[in-house]
């Protein structure tokens with residue numbers, strides 16, 4: 204166990220730190236008063252005065268929430284021959300009249316509070332050294348504790364671990380939490396990894412991946428990121444399901460991330476494609492979960508993987524090129540335009556000229572999409588036929604606008620993302636033509652097979668999640684990809700992807716086209732990959748799909764007690780020899796193992812035991828959706844009121860819930876009860892089942908119970 208620091212209240216500098224805190228609070232309040240005093244903000248004229256007053260009020264409103272806790276960390280540094288203290292908080296504050304300035308945690312210097320290195324270089328080339336790192340427990344403008352983390356004389360004190368353990372012992376909340384005060388050195392390094400380079404982060408369950416994703420976005424919003432700075436409204440976070448999206452989005456306000464879009468890849472794709480009215484289904488998952496035939500499961504898996512393979516982008520591209528070439532086989536254009544001065548000119552594009560022009564566009568693979576690129580090229584070619592100045596060209600351009608729109612429409616006629624994707628995937632001759640030179644015969648056979656024939660189709664119109672990336676690829680190549688701003692498409696400033704092991708290589712290749720260069724952060728855990736049929740095989744494949752990306756690893760887990768981590772790690776190691784998980788060594792309750800009664804009776808017993816131990820947010824996790832529905836009803840007969848969360852529309856609001864493992868992914872609770880924790884529910888011979896069991900057993904922070912009517916799963920007994 205790490206040596207714990209002395210109780211903070213006895214710290215010799217406590218009084219001095221308390222005095223500094225009260226000085227900072229006063230300086231902040233004075234500054235807020237000054238900003239709010241309208242008589243002090245007088246500009247040269249009325250309009251300037253009003254703008255200045257608005258800005259001042261905005262500053263005041265932004266600083267006000269931080270007065271009760273101006274900072275949480277202090278550094279003593281030596282720089283340019285001077286030793287001076289620096290204070291680090293959630294929000295920067297410049298004390299113009301005194302020594303009470305605060306650095307924001309996202310700033311370069313603020314980052315020194317978390318790092319383990321001591322020397323650093325300022326942007327002006329000065330060398331500095333950190334002499335002391337100190338954590339300050341401030342609540343309601345009052346200092347409650349001082350803990351030294353590092354001191355030049357004694358070295359690392361163990362204080363960081365003590366502060367972390369205290370924080371981790373707190374109860375779970377119904378939303379993801381801000382951990383700015385206790386960011387760990389390895390997490391700090393990851394969230395500050397150079398902007399402008401795609402980043403893949405792997406880490407076990409509970410290592411803070413989802414938490415880091417939001418903190419990295421907050422770091423990217425800081426002005427010091429200069430050309431890589433991101434705007435919240437231009438950032439998007441993709442989560443595996445809506446339950447997790449809503450749960451994690453509760454962190455946004457505390458990190459000043461309001462405006463960031465948090466959604467799922469499916470919801471984003473359907474809204475981008477205008478398919479909101481369609482039912483979105485995952486028939487491959489249905490088959491994998493319900494079909495007893497190994498051969499059929501394998502075939503379904505293979506087909507889903509083939510649909511999400513990177514090579515499908517080339518197939519879609521070739522399909523579009525073939526269709527466009529056919530569209531322009533005899534297309535030509537001729538028009539008379541009036542020139543300034545009264546004369547007329549005839550502008551033409553005969554078929555070979557049009558073909559040559561289109562070929563240059565096809566060869567370029569324009570990011571903005573073929574339609575816009577062809578349109579520009581046509582306009583340029585026609586205007587080049589008259590010699591006019593800029594103003595005169597604008598008049599001719601106006602005359603040609605409708606014609607060019609019509610001609611471009613003919614070039615891409617019949618090409619619609621959804622219909623074309625379906626034609627490509629359902630018509631053998633079309634697929635064979637489009638795949639010539641790209642896909643081998645065996646892949647074609649897989650794509651032409653229908654392993655899902657026995658899986659029921661919804662009555663209303665639907666789209667399957669495995670065909671969405673192909674539809675999106677059509678849209679991307681035809682009209683570009685990005686965020687819609689009015690009628691325009693703009694690139695996202697940054698995309699952050701959670702559970703990134705579950706995204707297909709094709710989806711990665713498309714997301715690159717939707718965001719600024721090097722602005723994807725992808726976080727995942729191979730061990731929790733439960734959608735491998737539509738995901739990547741490993742992080743190498745993810746890196747390859749991104750073109751180039753930096754791979755970083757989180758090694759420690761923070762969520763669970765030692766007892767819980769030991770058990771879940773044992774499960775992960777059965778299918779991943781490197782799956783050993785190093786947890787923060789936090790002692791907790793022994794794992795509760797219950798058998799010998801109905802699952803409902805045992806789960807009720809576990810819920811009550813956990814509630815008696817003071818836990819509030821408790822999840823009963825089942826293997827299947829249908830089990831969750833039934834169990835929630837059965838628990839009532841045992842005097843337990845539990846909310847069933849059985850679809851993505853449900854909202855997790857805390858207290859006792861029953862949910863299937865696929866929806867529990869990414870969430871965490873004070874206590875977790877794995878219902879049906881036996882070989883009948885999680886087949887020990889199937890790796891996929893072990894992955895699900897790992898997800899279930901890694902959800903609890905403080906308490907875990909495994910429950911089975913008869914014998915427990917061999918890995919859990």
Ligand SMILES: Nc1ncnc2c1ncn2[C@@H]1O[C@H](COP(=O)(O)OP(=O)(O)OP(=O)(O)O)[C@@H](O)[C@H]1O
Nearest residue numbers: 382385386387408409410411412413414761762869
């Ligand atoms: N530096 C930290 N200080 C305090 N708590 C932390 C820190 N890092 C992570 N945690 C806590 O650890 C828990 C797990 O974090 P998070 O859910 O982000 O992990 P994850 O890697 O995404 O897990 P999973 O793979 O299971 O979804 C959360 O309660 C989070 O607040």
